[in-house]
Amino acid sequence: MDKIDIKELARDLNLSTSTVSRAFRGNSDINAQTKERILARARELNYQPNLYASSLREKKSNTIAIIVPELANNFFSQAIKGIEKIARSKGYHTLIYVTDDEYQLEVSFIDDLSNGRVDGIIMSASGESKDHNYLNKLKKKHMPLVFFDRVYDDIDVAKVTTNDYESSFNATKHLIDAGCGKVAFLVINKSLSIGKMRLQGYVDALAAAGIPYKKELIIDCSNDHKKNYNILSKVLTTIKPDGLFASVERLAIASYYVCQDLGINIPKKVKVISFSSLEIAPLLNPSLTTITQPARDLGVHAAQLLFKSLESGEPAHEHVVLKSKIMPRRSTM
Structure with missing residues (x-):
């Protein structure tokens, strides 16, 4: 059979073209039996709706x-x-x-x-x-x-x-409870809401544990792996924190690289926790403690x-x- 258009299909079904069109768009204001009859007849006649043209008429891109x-x-x-x-x-x-x-x-x-x-x-x-x-x-x-x-x-x-403040507070407390007294907070962008909330959670958890806040332990990093490697190498050899809290996943990975190259044992010399949804976190050596977002x-x-x-x-x-x-x-x- 030659290709038919929507008007011919509507005529064949003795329905209006608008009713047929609503059936293909999935509108809720059409009877279920009528919709099924339209779709079944369309399959019989090998009719394919031009949804792109329809979306243009409605000024929608879908x-x-x-x-x-x-x-x-x-x-x-x-x-x-x-x-x-x-x-x-x-x-x-x-x-x-x-x-x-x-x-x-x-x-x-x-x-x-x-x-x-x-x-x-x-x-x-x-x-x-x-x-x-x-x-x-x-x-x-x-x-x-x-x-x-x-x-x-x-x-x-x-x-x-996500509950970034609460998660950051609990992550910092987790490191403190594990014996860390000198926790460095690794961050890329403190101006974003997410950066501010995570930083505040870290600061408040230190205060709750009676640990003085030290500005030198807020480590400003970047999106560049080589720069982060150099920054963290300096931190781990000069400041020598016993805990690293990575506010983003890439900083935890960079920390692992630096510790491996410098011979710093995780977790004996420094413990690491990170916000991360990394599926292979359990397979890292050692397996990475994460704050996992849904x-x-x-x-x-x-x-x-x-x-x-x-x-x-x-x-x-x-x-x-x-x-x-x-x-x-x-x-x-």
């Missing part, structure tokens, strides 16, 4: 963007899986953009996406600037934005984070908030906070 600082970190890979699971269930595609923690790339991506290429954005911030005005153009164009994990506090949108669930909740906004036409402002869990292993025993 696509969302995911903006993340990196992909190498297992945390973001898991979060993306959670987002994609929800997106697929809604009939949406995803576009993934990686900023490499570069502010200008983040700005460029937002400029590109605000032209209607996507219907909404889920983002984990780069955090390299205090000027976030470029995000206001999304609000003007009624494009929903949801932050997850790394957020900008001054942007009033939906956010999904990365996939973060992605799922972020996507649910975005689609809630897309379906209602109203911006979402909820702040969902999920709990992380300390997984004790040999690096702190």
Whole structure:
């Protein structure tokens, strides 16, 4: 049979074209039996709807963007899986953009996406600037934005984070309870909300244990592996902490490399704990004690908030906070 269009299919079924169209879009305002009759007849006649053309008419792309600082970190890979699971269930595609923690790339991506290429954005911030005005153009164009994990506090949108202060407090206490009295806090970006919360948890845990806060034990690191290697080599040979608290996964890995090269035994000479979703953490030598965030669930909740906004036409402002869990292993025993 020659290819038919939606008008011919509607005529064959003695229905309106709008009813047939609603059946293919999965609208809830159509009788289930009618929908099944339409889909069954479409299969018989080998009819394929042009959903792309339909989305253009509705000014929808049926696509969302995911903006993340990196992909190498297992945390973001898991979060993306959670987002994609929800997106697929809604009939949406995803576009993934990686900023490499570069502010200008983040700005460029937002400029590109605000032209209607996507219907909404889920983002984990780069955090390299205090000027976030470029995000206001999304609000003007009624494009929903949801932050997850790394957020900008001054942007009033939906956010999904973990209990970073509580987790950091407990991680520091874990090191102190393991016998550490000189804990170094390794951080990349203290200006981000997530960096501030984790730092404050560390400071308050020291105070609760009666250990004086020392500024020299706050170690500013970078996104560059070689620079971190040099920074940590100096710290471990001059300051000589007996505990390392890595606020991000890459700093724990860098610490392992340095300790191996310098012959510093983990955990006898220095104990290590890190925020990490690294699946091979139990296989490291020694196995790494982690504060493990529910990365996939973060992605799922972020996507649910975005689609809630897309379906209602109203911006979402909820702040969902999920709990992380300390997984004790040999690096702190």
